[in-house]
Amino acid sequence: MNQSFIINQLAEERESYFNAVAPPIIQTSNFAYPTVDEFKFAIENEKEEHIYTRGNNPTVDMLCKKMAALEGAEDCLMVGSGAAAISNAVISQINAGEHIISVRNPYTWANHLMTKILTRFNVETTFVDGTNIENFIKACRPNTKLIYLESPNSWTFELQDLKGIAEFAKSKGIITIIDNSYCTALCQKPLEFGIDLVVYSATKYYNGHSDVVAGAICGSREKISQIFHNEFMTLGNILSPQNAWLMLRSLRTLSIRLKQSSETTLKVIDFLKNSDKIEQLWYPFSNDNPQIELAQRQMKMPMGMFTVSFKEKRVDKIKKFCESLQNFLIAVSWGGHESLIMPKCAFVSADDPQVSMLRFYIGLEEASTLIDDLEKNLAIL
Structure with missing residues (x-):
C-alpha cells in the first residue's frame, strides 16, 4: 500500500x-x-x-x-x-x-x-x-x-x-x-x-x-x-x-510540506553556520553532529527544526533580535506553514547557561525571505 x-x-x-x-x-x-x-x-x-x-x-x-x-x-x-x-x-x-x-x-x-x-x-x-x-x-x-x-x-x-x-x-x-x-x-x-x-x-x-x-x-x-x-x-x-x-x-499535502520545510531548513542552516554570531547549532543532519550516522540510518529526511545558541548572552539583545524578525513568529509548537522561534530566555533566568538558545522551526516561506530577515537582524547581536 x-x-x-x-x-x-x-x-x-x-x-x-x-x-x-x-x-x-x-x-x-x-x-x-x-x-x-x-x-x-x-x-x-x-x-x-x-x-x-x-x-x-x-x-x-x-x-x-x-x-x-x-x-x-x-x-x-x-x-x-x-x-x-x-x-x-x-x-x-x-x-x-x-x-x-x-x-x-x-x-x-x-x-x-x-x-x-x-x-x-x-x-x-x-x-x-x-x-x-x-x-x-x-x-x-x-x-x-x-x-x-x-x-x-x-x-x-x-x-x-x-x-x-x-x-x-x-x-x-x-x-x-x-x-x-x-x-x-x-x-x-x-x-x-x-x-x-x-x-x-x-x-x-x-x-x-x-x-x-x-x-x-x-x-x-x-x-x-x-x-x-x-x-x-x-x-x-x-x-x-x-x-x-x-x-x-x-x-493531502503532508509529503510536499515536509519536503519544502526540510529543503529550506538546510539552506537556512548553511547561512547561519557562516555567521560569526552563532556559538553552536544543534540539528540531527548537521555534519558536525556526532550522531549523524544514526540520524541517516533511522531518519529518511532532515525535517524542519533546529536550535542555535548565540555568542551574545545579554537577554535584552536576544529579546530585541527575536522581536525584530519579520518572518518568524515567537510561539511554541511547530509543523505549520509559518516559521517560528522559541527563545529559551522566556523560560530560564538571565544567568542560566542556556539563556542564548533559540529554537527555530522553518515553515513554507521561501528560503531567501527567511535568510534576508536573519541577515538583517543578526547585526543586533
Missing part, C-alpha cells in the same frame, strides 16, 4: 456520501439502531461500531485508518492532544509500584506526567542520557516495565538507537513507547525497529495548519484495543469530528 493511496484513497468510501471528493464531517454525538439486537451487537463491539462519538465516529475512524497505515501499524487512536496521547499510552502500560526509564529532558508534559502525576501511585522514573544504550541497561530494575523515548529530543535533538533499545527491552519483557512528533511516519517508522507504541502531537506536522490540537497513538491491534477499552474510554480525551476532518484535509 503506497503513501499516495493511503493519503488520498484509503478508507474513503465516496459512493456512500454522494461521491463527494472531500469526506464529510459526521457531526453527531449519538448513533441510532433500528433493532435491539443490532444495538446490542454494536455495544459489544464498540471499537469497530458506532454508538457514541466519545468512543468512535466515522470521520475520526477514517483518519485513524490513514494514520495507522502511514505508520505501518495495525491500529491507531486519535485523541485530543499530544499530551493526551502520551498520557493514555504510558498509563496503559504501567501499574502502581513499577518503574519507567525515560530519556532525559522529554517533552514538558511527559516529564510532568512522570514526575508529578505517576509518583502519586509510587511509580518512579529514571531519566537517562539516551545517546548510549548502556544507560538504559544500567538503569533497568526488576520492576522496570516501560522505556520512554523521544528521538530526536525537541531542543537539542539527541537520538536513541531504536533498534538496539527495542531488542534490549524485548529481552526483558519491557514495553517501549516513543514520541515521534519531530519526524512523522514519513521520516521515521519506529515500529520497523521494534518499538511497541508510537505517539504523536498530531497538532504539528500532521495537521500542519496551526488550527487543530490533536494526538495519535499507533501500535498493534491488541495494544490499541487495550487502551481503547480502558484509558481512552475512561479519560475521554477524544478528537472531535470537525478536527478529524481538518486533519484529513492536511494529510
Whole structure:
C-alpha cells in the first residue's frame, strides 16, 4: 500500500456520501439502531461500531485508518492532544509500584506526567542520557516495565538507537513507547525497529495548519484495543469530528510540506553556520553532529527544526533580535506553514547557561525571505 493511496484513497468510501471528493464531517454525538439486537451487537463491539462519538465516529475512524497505515501499524487512536496521547499510552502500560526509564529532558508534559502525576501511585522514573544504550541497561530494575523515548529530543535533538533499545527491552519483557512528533511516519517508522507504541502531537506536522490540537497513538491491534477499552474510554480525551476532518484535509499535502520545510531548513542552516554570531547549532543532519550516522540510518529526511545558541548572552539583545524578525513568529509548537522561534530566555533566568538558545522551526516561506530577515537582524547581536 503506497503513501499516495493511503493519503488520498484509503478508507474513503465516496459512493456512500454522494461521491463527494472531500469526506464529510459526521457531526453527531449519538448513533441510532433500528433493532435491539443490532444495538446490542454494536455495544459489544464498540471499537469497530458506532454508538457514541466519545468512543468512535466515522470521520475520526477514517483518519485513524490513514494514520495507522502511514505508520505501518495495525491500529491507531486519535485523541485530543499530544499530551493526551502520551498520557493514555504510558498509563496503559504501567501499574502502581513499577518503574519507567525515560530519556532525559522529554517533552514538558511527559516529564510532568512522570514526575508529578505517576509518583502519586509510587511509580518512579529514571531519566537517562539516551545517546548510549548502556544507560538504559544500567538503569533497568526488576520492576522496570516501560522505556520512554523521544528521538530526536525537541531542543537539542539527541537520538536513541531504536533498534538496539527495542531488542534490549524485548529481552526483558519491557514495553517501549516513543514520541515521534519531530519526524512523522514519513521520516521515521519506529515500529520497523521494534518499538511497541508510537505517539504523536498530531497538532504539528500532521495537521500542519496551526488550527487543530490533536494526538495519535499507533501500535498493534491488541495494544490499541487495550487502551481503547480502558484509558481512552475512561479519560475521554477524544478528537472531535470537525478536527478529524481538518486533519484529513492536511494529510493531502503532508509529503510536499515536509519536503519544502526540510529543503529550506538546510539552506537556512548553511547561512547561519557562516555567521560569526552563532556559538553552536544543534540539528540531527548537521555534519558536525556526532550522531549523524544514526540520524541517516533511522531518519529518511532532515525535517524542519533546529536550535542555535548565540555568542551574545545579554537577554535584552536576544529579546530585541527575536522581536525584530519579520518572518518568524515567537510561539511554541511547530509543523505549520509559518516559521517560528522559541527563545529559551522566556523560560530560564538571565544567568542560566542556556539563556542564548533559540529554537527555530522553518515553515513554507521561501528560503531567501527567511535568510534576508536573519541577515538583517543578526547585526543586533
